[in-house]
Amino acid sequence: MQLRGRKILLGITGSIAAYKTPDLVRLFIKEGAEVRVVMTPASREFVTPLSLSTVSRNPVESAFVRDDDQWVNHVELGTWADLFLVAPVTANTMARLATGICDSLLAAVYLSARCPVMMAPAMDLDMYRHTSTRQNIKTLAGHGVEFIGPATGDLASGLSGEGRMEEPEVIFAHVLGFFAGKSDFLGRKVLVTAGPTREAIDPVRFISNHSSGKMGYALAEAFRMRGADVTLVSGPTGLTPPGGVKTIAVESAGQMHKACMKAFPGIDVTVMAAAVADYTPAKAARNKIKKDAGDTPALALKPTEDILATMGREKKSGQVLVGFALETTDEVANARKKLRNKNLDFIVLNSLRDQGAGFHSDTNKITIIEKGKKPKRFPLKRKADVANDILDSISRLI
Numbered sequence: 088m089q090l091r092g093r094k095i096l097l098g099i100t101g102s103i104a105a106y107k108t109p110d111l112v113r114l115f116i117k118e119g120a121e122v123r124v125v126m127t128p129a130s131r132e133f134v135t136p137l138s139l140s141t142v143s144r145n146p147v148e149s150a151f152v153r154d155d156d157q158w159v160n161h162v163e164l165g166t167w168a169d170l171f172l173v174a175p176v177t178a179n180t181m182a183r184l185a186t187g188i189c190d191s192l193l194a195a196v197y198l199s200a201r202c203p204v205m206m207a208p209a210m211d212l213d214m215y216r217h218t219s220t221r222q223n224i225k226t227l228a229g230h231g232v233e234f235i236g237p238a239t240g241d242l243a244s245g246l247s248g249e250g251r252m253e254e255p256e257v258i259f260a261h262v263l264g265f266f267a268g269k270s271d272f273l274g275r276k277v278l279v280t281a282g283p284t285r286e287a288i289d290p291v292r293f294i295s296n297h298s299s300g301k302m303g304y305a306l307a308e309a310f311r312m313r314g315a316d317v318t319l320v321s322g323p324t325g326l327t328p329p330g331g332v333k334t335i336a337v338e339s340a341g342q343m344h345k346a347c348m349k350a351f352p353g354i355d356v357t358v359m360a361a362a363v364a365d366y367t368p369a370k371a372a373r374n375k376i377k378k379d380a381g382d383t384p385a386l387a388l389k390p391t392e393d394i395l396a397t398m399g400r401e402k403k404s405g406q407v408l409v410g411f412a413l414e415t416t417d418e419v420a421n422a423r424k425k426l427r428n429k430n431l432d433f434i435v436l437n438s439l440r441d442q443g444a445g446f447h448s449d450t451n452k453i454t455i456i457e458k459g460k461k462p463k464r465f466p467l468k469r470k471a472d473v474a475n476d477i478l479d480s481i482s483r484l485i
Contacts, residue, residue: 088119089263092314094331095120096168096200098193099139101129102175103243104209104252108134111174111255112142118263125149125164125193127180151192161192165199167330169312170262173197174235175209175252178220185223185230201308201329205262207235209252211244235261271482273314278354279307280347280361280394282322284340288386289372297446298362300324302411302470306358307332309474315356320346322361340364340391347394356407356481359395360435367391399430407484409477413437422456432484433457435477441467455480 095115099105108124115122124139126149136147148159165171173180173193180193189195197204206227214220215237224234236253253261281303285293300321307319308329317332320343328334337343340363351357369387376384395410402408410431412422415438422436436454452467455477465476 088117090115090266091119093120093266094167094169095122095262096164096171096196096202097122097124097143098171098173098176098196099124099126099130099134100173100175100177100180100193101127101132102177102209102252103133104175105130105133107252107255108174109138109142111258112139114255114259115262116142116144121145123148123164123167125196127191127193129177148192151195159192161195162199164196166201166327168200168202170202170265171197171200171204172207172258172262173204174207174258176206178208178210178214178217178223181206181208181220181223181227185226202312203233203265204231205233205235205265207252207258208237208250210237210250211242212246212248212250215250233265269312270314272310272356272478275315275355275485276353277307277310277315277317278320278347278350278357279303279310279317280320280322280343280359280363281307282324282326283362284322284343284364284391285338286340286364286367286391287371288368289374289376291375294364294366294368295323296362296364298322299447300326300361301447301449302451302473303358303360304329305470305474306360306477309471309478310356313478318350318354320350320361322363340367340394344392344394344397348397351398351401354406356409356485357398358409358477358481359398360411362413363394364391393429395429395431399428402430407432407481409433409435409481411435411437413439415439419454419456419462422454426456426458433480436462453477 099108112122122143123145124143124147140147151159184197235258238251238253239249240251241247282300283296283298285295287293304326307317310317311331319332319334335346337346366388369389398408408431412425412434414421418438422434426434434456441452450467451470451473453465455463
């Protein structure tokens with residue numbers, strides 16, 4: 088089963104081509120996928136929710152509130168899926184999604200989706216050719232949407248031409264190809280760390296850093312999308328853990344060290360993206376330290392356990408170990424030193440001097456440095472795309 092473990096969210100809009108969607112769902116189910124369906128109200132005129140719930144083996148959603156007064160969580164649907172496929176998608180729905188109009192559950196799911204999005208257009212020839220439709224397709228493509236078709240053939244209007252939704256078998260083959268190209272880590276056990284650590288000074292105060300965890304979470308999501316069995320060890324962040332990823336929440340560097348070293352012996356690939364504190368208070372106060380007039384307290388520090396160095400010493404043949412380096416001066420020289428001293432397979436260099444690559448940003452600009460090779464520099468990209476660049480480099484190693 089080529090889609091075993093894959094989660095496909097199918098969006099259906101108000102086109103006559105919607106009558107073909109039960110066949111599409113059957114194809115996905117037969118190959119092992121889990122399928123959930125979200126419909127626009129207009130689509131219910133062309134195919135029944137009962138048919139789709141029967142073939143998908145899941146309830147079909149079409150409104151923000153069900154008949155039993157239960158709220159439908161569009162965010163959960165958007166974060167659950169490995170792929171959001173809208174088939175068929177009408178000119179009307181594309182126009183709304185291109186401009187961010189959020190007047191249906193399907194539109195809210197689209198705006199919440201973290202996964203790749205595909206659309207299979209279906210409309211009459213002149214509607215498809217219209218300048219507005221072409222502009223909306225261009226806008227959505229610019230947002231990362233991948234289009235399947237449309238095909239050329241007989242249309243519901245009686246005309247013949249471009250605008251017909253691709254047949255379910257063609258859409259199915261396209262989705263299979265997408266996942267086949269994203270399965271290079273299938274069966275691999277991966278460990279990713281993310282976020283900052285907090286080193287307690289007293290029950291109220293701590294030492295930490297500005298790490299948001301966004302890069303580590305993007306890496307965990309990318310590994311999962313490409314078939315890996317992922318464990319994410321995360322310091323405190325405000326992020327929602329990716330679906331399908333085993334997440335271990337920690338606070339301090341010591342807790343992160345313990346969680347990582349417990350998992351490490353059975354791991355194939357480790358990517359240490361967390362910003363782990365180098366120092367921790369030598370002794371945390373049991374009670375809140377009170378401020379006294381004229382008093383200038385001193386804070387004694389001790390080094391934390393170096394998780395990456397410990398892994399570098401203990402890694403076995405076949406294990407891949409990747410670290411991150413955030414530098415402000417002598418970036419490449421310092422990164423090469425860390426690469427060598429900690430026995431890494433390669434290191435990912437960030438510089439705070441690169442605009443758009445700082446803390447809390449949704450973008451990053453990296454340089455990958457391998458032993459004995461020239462640094463490979465990448466342009467500024469979304470962190471989701473940066474994650475896949477890093478995974479491509481790891482894939483070549485294994």
